[in-house]
Amino acid sequence: MSDRMIYLDHAASSWPKPPEVVSAVVDAIEHHGANPGRGSHRMAIEASRIVFEARVELAALLGIGNPMNISFSMNTSEALNLAIKGFLKQNDHVICTSVEHNSVRRPLEYVKRTKNVSITYVETDVAGRLNLAAVQNAFQPNTKLLVCTHSSNLLGSINPLDALAELCKQRGVKLLVDAAQTAGTYPLDAEKLGIDMLAFPGHKGLLGPQGTGGLYVHPEIELEPLIHGGTGSQSETVEQPTVRPDRYEAGTQNVPGIVGLRAGARYVKQVGSAAIHRHEWELTQRLMEGLLGIEGATVLGPEIGHNRTGIVSFLLQGRESAEVAHILDRQFHIAVRAGHHCAPLAHQSAGTLNSGAVRASVGYSSTPEEIDALLEAVRFIRKAP
Numbered sequence: 001m002s003d004r005m006i007y008l009d010h011a012a013s014s015w016p017k018p019p020e021v022v023s024a025v026v027d028a029i030e031h032h033g034a035n036p037g038r039g040s041h042r043m044a045i046e047a048s049r050i051v052f053e054a055r056v057e058l059a060a061l062l063g064i065g066n067p068m069n070i071s072f073s074m075n076t077s078e079a080l081n082l083a084i085k086g087f088l089k090q091n092d093h094v095i096c097t098s099v100e101h102n103s104v105r106r107p108l109e110y111v112k113r114t115k116n117v118s119i120t121y122v123e124t125d126v127a128g129r130l131n132l133a134a135v136q137n138a139f140q141p142n143t144k145l146l147v148c149t150h151s152s153n154l155l156g157s158i159n160p161l162d163a164l165a166e167l168c169k170q171r172g173v174k175l176l177v178d179a180a181q182t183a184g185t186y187p188l189d190a191e192k193l194g195i196d197m198l199a200f201p202g203h204k205g206l207l208g209p210q211g212t213g214g215l216y217v218h219p220e221i222e223l224e225p226l227i228h229g230g231t232g233s234q235s236e237t238v239e240q241p242t243v244r245p246d247r248y249e250a251g252t253q254n255v256p257g258i259v260g261l262r263a264g265a266r267y268v269k270q271v272g273s274a275a276i277h278r279h280e281w282e283l284t285q286r287l288m289e290g291l292l293g294i295e296g297a298t299v300l301g302p303e304i305g306h307n308r309t310g311i312v313s314f315l316l317q318g319r320e321s322a323e324v325a326h327i328l329d330r331q332f333h334i335a336v337r338a339g340h341h342c343a344p345l346a347h348q349s350a351g352t353l354n355s356g357a358v359r360a361s362v363g364y365s366s367t368p369e370e371i372d373a374l375l376e377a378v379r380f381i382r383k384a385p
Helices: 019-031 042-062 076-087 102-115 132-138 161-171 255-271 273-292 321-332 344-350 368-383
Strands: 070-073 093-097 118-122 143-149 174-178 197-201 213-217 297-299 311-316 337-339 357-361
Touching: 019 255, 042 070, 042 255, 070 076, 076 102, 076 143, 076 174, 076 197, 076 213, 093 102, 102 118, 102 143, 118 132, 132 161, 143 161, 161 174, 255 273, 273 297, 273 311, 273 368, 311 321, 311 368, 321 337, 321 357, 321 368
Parallel strands: 093 118, 093 143, 143 174, 174 197
Antiparallel strands: 070 213, 197 213, 297 311, 311 357, 337 357
16 A cells, blocks of 8 residues: 555645645745735835735636735635625525535524524535525515525535526625635636625635635625724724725735735636536546445435536445544545534535535546545445454
8 A cells, every 4th residue: 555645635625736836835935025015115015916916816717807806815714704794784684505514604693693684594405406496485575695605515516606696686685605615626707697705715626725715795795894904005094994905804914825826726727627627527426436336335415427516425334434534544545534524504404414424525636546546445444344
């Protein structure tokens, strides 16, 4: 057995990063270490320039016309908190799905307690597929926001954003999309689709460093900032600046991370999100076909042949999910994730709330040989006493 790690946990964070990303981070630390927007000297100006370039790259990749409508965050969770807490007001109503990550559910439950916001969780089927008629029936006179994940981080199912956006448009409701599992790995055009707010990570499909992410906010939407503080602009006022993106970016930015994210976005743009999705889909089909041939293995999410992101969660009869992941790591040097994946609602929909699941998630760097190695290891575990 090789000591080389087979990494199949891309839904949590992509690895390895492209060499261009690594060198960009190092170069930023070595040569662009000043604080962007906090000075007129050449290093501060250069730091501001490369941060702006990152916005431009992301805007082009995600279908956003004005790069200044993208605010950087530490991760998708922070971006979702800004969108949810900053938008919803007293006695509003919000709709979301039953496959949401805790980064959606927990902020929603928080505003439920603090602002008397009411929430409707629309159930999906066991594979994570959404019934549009059920969504349509969930709208109320005080509905202000529909929040949905683009793809379930447990089941790999993909929500129909175009249809959801149309339902929202007809009723004057805003659409917030959690693109944690699709930004970079699935074609996205925020403005063409009619997405009002888009939260995304830098460290997953966009191949950037951890500690990076962002939120696109439609120019007609105003949010209450999540964090107040220094921005380098309008420093003479007691209130947070009104200009974007400064209004939502208090404090010193993660310049090395953002520069790495710029390199990751350029890499994704060069390869193409559609090509990345096709590669990942083919690997999921290979994995699903192999798992379905193993007695006692159950695969979650959309059936083989159907569209999904690069996520395959499964159960192995007679084995705890945590045990399977532990053996894969210690004996076979294969990194997967086990448990509830911060998505108990999705497990409830899938009927796996008590058991959890093993999740293997592929990336653009994953190979068919790695999938075959995982399948061989699962067969061994299934047969072992």
